[in-house]
Amino acid sequence: MNAHRHPSTTDPTPKLPKNARRVLQILKDAGRPLTAYQVLDELRAFGVTAAPTAYRSLDRLVATGLVHRLETLSAFVACDRAECHGPAAIAVCTECRQTTEMTGDMVPGYLQGWADAEDFAIDTVAIEMLGRCADCRRNHQDP
Ligand SMILES: [Zn+2]
Numbered sequence: 001m002n003a004h005r006h007p008s009t010t011d012p013t014p015k016l017p018k019n020a021r022r023v024l025q026i027l028k029d030a031g032r033p034l035t036a037y038q039v040l041d042e043l044r045a046f047g048v049t050a051a052p053t054a055y056r057s058l059d060r061l062v063a064t065g066l067v068h069r070l071e072t073l074s075a076f077v078a079c080d081r082a083e084c085h086g087p088a089a090i091a092v093c094t095e096c097r098q099t100t101e102m103t104g105d106m107v108p109g110y111l112q113g114w115a116d117a118e119d120f121a122i123d124t125v126a127i128e129m130l131g132r133c134a135d136c137r138r139n140h141q142d143p
């Protein structure tokens, strides 16, 4: 018997609507979090001016796991992994807004263990670590 894989993690990209693929490309090119408004700004180059189109595409990408929503910045960032099962946490540099995904089973496993013990049903988990990246700290050495 082969180990089962989650069916939802098979590459969803080809099935994405055109605008969702454009939004994904915009976020990948940016390489950092963009707000929905900034995404819409970039979409204008493709003749898309309707905000609901941008929001729908972003929602869809978040649902597929190709894009992560950053609650603290009200922004969106493209997943930096080929096959993401959801980040355990995302570290956000508050100066340059660069993000780094932390993945692994330890944190989700711990949270699930707590939820099981408390009989709490988790819908979503959003962990964001705010701070300054190594580059930004080097550039501004605190006295
Ligand atoms: Zn990811």
Ligand SMILES: [Zn+2]
Residues within 6 Å of the ligand: 093, 094, 095, 096, 097, 098, 132, 133, 134, 135, 136, 137
């Ligand atoms: Zn930084």
